[in-house]
Amino acid sequence: MRLGLMAVPLAFFALFFAYPVVAIVGRGLKDGGQWQLGRLGTVLSDPDVLHVLWFTLWQAAASTGLTLLIALPGAYVFARFDFPGKQLLRAVVAVPFVLPTVVVGAAFLALVGRGGLLDDLWGVRLDTSVWAILLAHVFFNYAVVVRTVGGLWSQLDPRQEEAARVLGAGRFAAWRRVTLPALGPAVAAAALMVFLFTFTSFGVVQILGGPTFSTLEVEIYRQTADFLDLPTAAVLTLVQFAAVLGLLALHAWTVRRRESALRLVDASQTARRPRGRGQWALLWSTLVVIAVLLVLPLAVLVERSFAGPGGYGLVFYRTLRSAAAADSTFAVAPLDAVGNSLAYAAAATVIAVLVGGLAAAALTRPAPRTGPARRTSMAGRLVRGFDALLMLPLGVSAVTVGFGFLITLDKPPLDLRDSWWLVPLAQALVGVPFVVRTMLPVLRAVDGRLREAAAVLGASPWRVWREVDLPMVRRALLIAAGFAFAVSLGEFGATVFIARPDHPTLPVAVARLLGRAGELNYGQAMALSTILMVVCAGALLALERIRPQPRTGSAGGTPIDHSGEF
Amino acid sequence: MTAQAGSTARELLRLGGVTVRFGAPGGRPALDAVDLDVAAQEIVCVLGPSGSGKSTLLRVVAGLQQADAGDVLLEGRDQAGVPTHRRGVGLMFQDHQLFPQRDVAGNVAFGLRMRRSARAEQERTVAELLDLVGLPGAQRRAVASLSGGEQQRVALARALAPRPRLLMLDEPLGQLDRGLRERLVVELRRLFRELGTTVLAVTHDQGEAFALADRVVVMQDGRIAQSGSPLDVWQRPATEFVARFLGFDNVVEATVQGEAAVTPWGKVPVPEGTSDGPCRLLVRPAGVRLTSAENGLPCTVAARTFRGTHVALLLQPAGGPQMEAACPLREAPETGARVGVSFAAEDVVVLDASAG
Numbered sequence: 001m002r003l004g005l006m007a008v009p010l011a012f013f014a015l016f017f018a019y020p021v022v023a024i025v026g027r028g029l030k031d032g033g034q035w036q037l038g039r040l041g042t043v044l045s046d047p048d049v050l051h052v053l054w055f056t057l058w059q060a061a062a063s064t065g066l067t068l069l070i071a072l073p074g075a076y077v078f079a080r081f082d083f084p085g086k087q088l089l090r091a092v093v094a095v096p097f098v099l100p101t102v103v104v105g106a107a108f109l110a111l112v113g114r115g116g117l118l119d120d121l122w123g124v125r126l127d128t129s130v131w132a133i134l135l136a137h138v139f140f141n142y143a144v145v146v147r148t149v150g151g152l153w154s155q156l157d158p159r160q161e162e163a164a165r166v167l168g169a170g171r172f173a174a175w176r177r178v179t180l181p182a183l184g185p186a187v188a189a190a191a192l193m194v195f196l197f198t199f200t201s202f203g204v205v206q207i208l209g210g211p212t213f214s215t216l217e218v219e220i221y222r223q224t225a226d227f228l229d230l231p232t233a234a235v236l237t238l239v240q241f242a243a244v245l246g247l248l249a250l251h252a253w254t255v256r257r258r259e260s261a262l263r264l265v266d267a268s269q270t271a272r273r274p275r276g277r278g279q280w281a282l283l284w285s286t287l288v289v290i291a292v293l294l295v296l297p298l299a300v301l302v303e304r305s306f307a308g309p310g311g312y313g314l315v316f317y318r319t320l321r322s323a324a325a326a327d328s329t330f331a332v333a334p335l336d337a338v339g340n341s342l343a344y345a346a347a348a349t350v351i352a353v354l355v356g357g358l359a360a361a362a363l364t365r366p367a368p369r370t371g372p373a374r375r376t377s378m379a380g381r382l383v384r385g386f387d388a389l390l391m392l393p394l395g396v397s398a399v400t401v402g403f404g405f406l407i408t409l410d411k412p413p414l415d416l417r418d419s420w421w422l423v424p425l426a427q428a429l430v431g432v433p434f435v436v437r438t439m440l441p442v443l444r445a446v447d448g449r450l451r452e453a454a455a456v457l458g459a460s461p462w463r464v465w466r467e468v469d470l471p472m473v474r475r476a477l478l479i480a481a482g483f484a485f486a487v488s489l490g491e492f493g494a495t496v497f498i499a500r501p502d503h504p505t506l507p508v509a510v511a512r513l514l515g516r517a518g519e520l521n522y523g524q525a526m527a528l529s530t531i532l533m534v535v536c537a538g539a540l541l542a543l544e545r546i547r548p549q550p551r552t553g554s555a556g557g558t559p560i561d562h563s564g565e566f
Numbered sequence: 567m568t569a570q571a572g573s574t575a576r577e578l579l580r581l582g583g584v585t586v587r588f589g590a591p592g593g594r595p596a597l598d599a600v601d602l603d604v605a606a607q608e609i610v611c612v613l614g615p616s617g618s619g620k621s622t623l624l625r626v627v628a629g630l631q632q633a634d635a636g637d638v639l640l641e642g643r644d645q646a647g648v649p650t651h652r653r654g655v656g657l658m659f660q661d662h663q664l665f666p667q668r669d670v671a672g673n674v675a676f677g678l679r680m681r682r683s684a685r686a687e688q689e690r691t692v693a694e695l696l697d698l699v700g701l702p703g704a705q706r707r708a709v710a711s712l713s714g715g716e717q718q719r720v721a722l723a724r725a726l727a728p729r730p731r732l733l734m735l736d737e738p739l740g741q742l743d744r745g746l747r748e749r750l751v752v753e754l755r756r757l758f759r760e761l762g763t764t765v766l767a768v769t770h771d772q773g774e775a776f777a778l779a780d781r782v783v784v785m786q787d788g789r790i791a792q793s794g795s796p797l798d799v800w801q802r803p804a805t806e807f808v809a810r811f812l813g814f815d816n817v818v819e820a821t822v823q824g825e826a827a828v829t830p831w832g833k834v835p836v837p838e839g840t841s842d843g844p845c846r847l848l849v850r851p852a853g854v855r856l857t858s859a860e861n862g863l864p865c866t867v868a869a870r871t872f873r874g875t876h877v878a879l880l881l882q883p884a885g886g887p888q889m890e891a892a893c894p895l896r897e898a899p900e901t902g903a904r905v906g907v908s909f910a911a912e913d914v915v916v917l918d919a920s921a922g
Contacts, residue, residue: 452630452657453663453665454676456628456651457651457680457725460649467676468665
């Protein structure tokens with residue numbers, strides 16, 4: 001049963017993930033059928049490569065630290081304070097996370113880049129410094145920390161702290177000895193996730209880093225696309241792969257520790273209006289941070305998209321419609337990219353929900369109870385391995401996957417080179433982890449005995465799923481689909497390789513426009529980014545509406561925050 | 567019911583050598599070669615402390631847990647390979663497990679829908695059952711709005727609706743408060759009698775078991791320690807474990823010689839026909855009689871506890887372990903008083919030496 005459910009996801013991953021990645025690594029490290037493992041050493045002692053490695057590491061560490069510093073107070077504010085407009089603000093905070101990296105890059109370019117807002121006002125430019133990258137990373141990952149840590153924080157029973165206070169602990173001591181240890185694993189999990197995202201950062205660094213700054217992923221892209229140096233790219237891919245595996249293992253470990261029994265309560269009971277000057281100051285400073293760091297870049301992006309040569313107007317939007325006005329590299333009107341992107345993302349969403357849904361179902365099936373204990377623990381390990389496998393696309397170089405698609409899926413029986421499906425397949429790969437992460441906690445929260453109760457009442461396994469599981473996960477399924485859609489829409493690293501020149505997606509078109517000189521190109525990039533942002537934000541805000549209401553009731557429902565896993 | 571009386575003797579459920587192991591092979595099994603028969607229309611209550619394997623027993627019968635060895639027969643048919651949903655048994659879960667997204671009617675009708683009965687019939691059955699469990703007109707209520715007792719009644723109606731041939735109850739009243747519990751036990755017994763339901767219930771509460779059951783089965787560490795009518799088990803606990811589980815702590819080493827046994831408390835009369843030799847002896851508190859200090863075994867009253875209908879005395883004899891005595895309210899001596907003790911043969915039970 002479980003194996004049957006696993007078959008489809010496994011086949012999908014084998015064909016469209018493992019095969020291309022292995023093939024490209026093999027091509028890089030093999031010469032005339034001989035493994036050239038010496039290349040590992042050669043590449044890894046190259047000072048340029050070491051420089052990239054070092055930069056990748058320290059910028060990820062710095063981004064993570066900075067994000068925690070800025071977002072943890074925000075997590076507290078969202079967890080413990082009640083204030084008007086909180087729901088809306090929560091949605092606003094979540095928007096950056098689903099924005100395509102390219103849009104974020106464009107927005108920060110418009111804020112701190114050449115001719116950006118700060119440049120206009122005070123002549124300050126940060127796009128040549130690492131600060132632009134770090135700030136963009138904070139922008140991106142603010143929601144990760146607020147949701148992961150804040151989600152748990154809001155469900156921690158305040159009475160635990162009160163118990164400590166009664167036992168003689170001061171306010172700070174109570175927080176440090178009771179709340180902090182409970183939050184620790186969530187903070188660690190969030191930090192690791194931020195580190196992972198920033199470690200493999202591509203679009204942001206590609207746009208904001210210029211020639212000076214290059215992460216591993218950007219370097220892999222340069223080596224493959226610009227220099228056609230496959231051996232170096234292959235070694236870098238392996239290095240990144242190893243690092244990501246380590247990070248994911250660490251993350252899985254912290255998440256498992258987080259599952260240790262905590263007394264959780266309904267989040268709506270723990271928040272109250274801020275009291276005293278200190279709490280109001282904290283609330284206001286959080287609002288200012290959100291306004292400056294999250295809202296301002298996007299506002300500037302929108303402003304730039306309307307700031308034509310002759311004052312504000314729709315000139316950049318209007319010219320998007322004609323191929324002629326665009327640069328000669330565009331065989332089609334840039335606006336066509338909108339239609340392409342939507343169609344690709346829709347197809348990718350269907351694939352991702354199907355594959356991810358089956359995988360999540362397989363992961364929640366109760367372990368077979370028949371055999372002796374040894375076999376169940378084997379099965380447990382198998383399931384855990386499967387779980388980790390599903391997370392891999394989050395961290396493995398998308399560039400490698402994209403390039404791998406090109407060189408492996410070009411011969412029968414899998415000749416997809418000219419197929420329209422090539423792009424959605426690659427995008428679905430990135431969407432699957434999100435679908436699994438969204439579905440899994442909900443499916444796991446369904447009490448196994450509820451299924452047993454249905455079975456005893458005469459429901460066959462299929463009926464059990466339809467009658468018990470489906471009604472509970474319907475909302476999660478929609479949310480997962482929305483996530484997959486937004487992620488597919490913004491996918492850049494793989495798509496940039498495989499999207500055909502006459503069929504660009506929005507992020508690819510934006511990147512191309514930004515890569516050219518000229519005010520029109522710049523303005524069009526801003527306009528396209530704005531469109532992309534509106535579509536993504538729209539998708540997310542629609543999701544916020546279908547977020548499950550907290551289930552009250554005695555039937556054992558635990559409150560669920562779907563973003564809790566990120 | 568009388569028309570079927572001839573067939574009631576037939577076993578509806580028969581367990582033969584059922585064994586279930588969790589964890590490491592070679593470890594103590596959760597169920598160890600359990601044999602158990604339940605006749606049609608019989609109410610059997612499995613009684614035991616937590617961890618004695620009671621719930622596992624129900625899960626094996628329901629097909630939710632596969633047995634490592636042994637057979638489960640329902641109406642003479644082997645159930646190996648029959649999936650849960652085709653066994654035609656009902657199971658009321660300890661914490662009810664009502665479907666939170668369905669209303670009361672949706673919960674009660676669930677089993678009928680699975681059997682594809684007509685909608686009109688479903689509605690009629692739901693209304694009937696809700697009347698029966700004392701919740702008339704509750705069809706449209708949300709499950710979350712029900713109190714614990716109401717949830718319990720809905721769970722019962724849901725389990726009864728598809729007319730299971732065997733109804734199993736897992737700690738049916740476990741989560742309810744005491745008053746409600748005592749009332750419901752009486753209601754349940756009347757209901758099951760009326761409907762002619764065959765019931766297999768498990769509980770750790772002896773009061774519940776004795777009030778509900780025709781027959782009580784005491785389990786210990788995955789094995790059946792004793793099986794018999796409530797009166798039987800209460801009066802003649804078979805082993806020291808059963809005696810202590812029922813709350814009897816006056817158990818001593820003894821050597822039987824003729825009509826009496828030599829114990830640390832002196833000579834204690836034993837029932838007629840007891841064979842000579844060493845054994846363990848239970849003296850129920852009612853069989854510990856107080857006499858004047860000069861007669862009988864001299865004891866000091868170490869503690870007294872008011873029990874409503876009587877006073878429980880903890881007595882410390884000059885030699886041997888402490889013993890408990892039940893004493894009428896008016897005659898109870900003060901703590902520290904010196905009393906004499908004699909034993910009544912009808913309240914002395916010779917325990918099975920092999921177990922406990």
